[in-house]
Amino acid sequence: MVSWEYPPVVVGGLGRHVHHLSVALAAAGHEVVVLSRRPSGTDALSHPTTDTVVEGVRVVAVAEDPPDFEFARDMMAWTLGLGHALVRAGLAVGDHDGSRWVPDVVHAHDWLVAHAAITLAQVHDVPLVATIHATEAGRHSGWVAGTINRQVHSVEWWLAAEADALIACSASMRDEVARLFGPDLSEIHTIHNGIDVSTWPFTPRSAHDGPPRLLYAGRLEYEKGVQDLIAAMPRLRRTHPGTTLDILGDGTQETWLRGLARTHRVVRxxxxxxxxxxxxxxxxLQRCDAIVLPSRYEPFGIVALEAAAVGAPLVTSTAGGLGEAVTDGVTGMAFAPGDVTGLAAAVRAVLLDPAAAQGRAVAARERLTSDFSWRLVAARTAEVYLSAKRRVRHPIGRPEIVTRPLPDRDLGAD
Incomplete structure (x- = not known):
């Protein structure tokens, strides 16, 4: 398993996904080695490479090399440096008796580890499986006109082209991968993210005195649509005075979002x-009256599973995987991405009828236990490993990059 994040280094949902999948695979009897990294901005003196077994998973967390690369400033150089470090560490992994350790499959998680995963699969001559958790085009509504956007997109294309099997976390993500990187791809398997419901205890909602409490949890990036939720706050406070919104998370757009709160006069x-x-x-999640996930682009949305497990009433957009995880009026309330009016109406529906919202929360929790267990996710992933066969490689040219949205698809929309 090759991933640029793994606990305790967690940036977003990908790190949690790889962690839970690895632990579930190990619990099923598979031998799992995860190649990941030490925290950004460290070095081999302050944070040397570690090789430990945690929850049945062997985790090799690789130290950063000395060159002065910062992810935010030098993203591509930093990523290539990470790739070199992961390759060296991967080739140095030994077996219990000191002999060379050879995997049966290399599983890459997203483009940041493409160079390392492709190299290790080639050296070991084993199948390469790639999970595409999101795409650069999807994150930017189909536009990849900028230099960095094009570079990232081309690495994603290369990883998809090299993979002997592909995994997408939702049907919409599967279609996106096929449309962006096809047609000559290996089979794309749809395997949803999972959740360990034992760590997210269900908490029935009870009436409370005071104004409504809304929650957003996730990264603060444009595609997450937090700007639409902030824009809806004045409308919600007119019909439900005193409504507050707690925002958990950080990201590149925090300063801009704080400015929007001032613009809409909802700073307090x-x-x-x-x-x-x-x-x-x-x-x-236990305290809020509703969690609102207003994504404009969302391959899956693991926070929606966590919220449903706890029993927090869900209000989500229909973007990508959210539209598959949440059934409007059954397991939550939904609205079209970017529709501020629809967002406000969906939140009001929850606040006006708490009993119905509780019923939907119970229905969401019940669906989780059968459809999204990590044991099931691990079993389906193992089936992909067993069926993947290393193909004969042929030289490939550079991709033709479409720098504008595809004419027949608004990426990430329902």
């Missing part, structure tokens, strides 16, 4: 709480 009602650990997120 919108509270930026920063990042939260598991206990902090659980507590926030």
């Amino acid at each position: 009602a919108v509270r930026f709480r920063g990042t939260a650990d598991h206990a902090g997120l659980l507590s926030a």
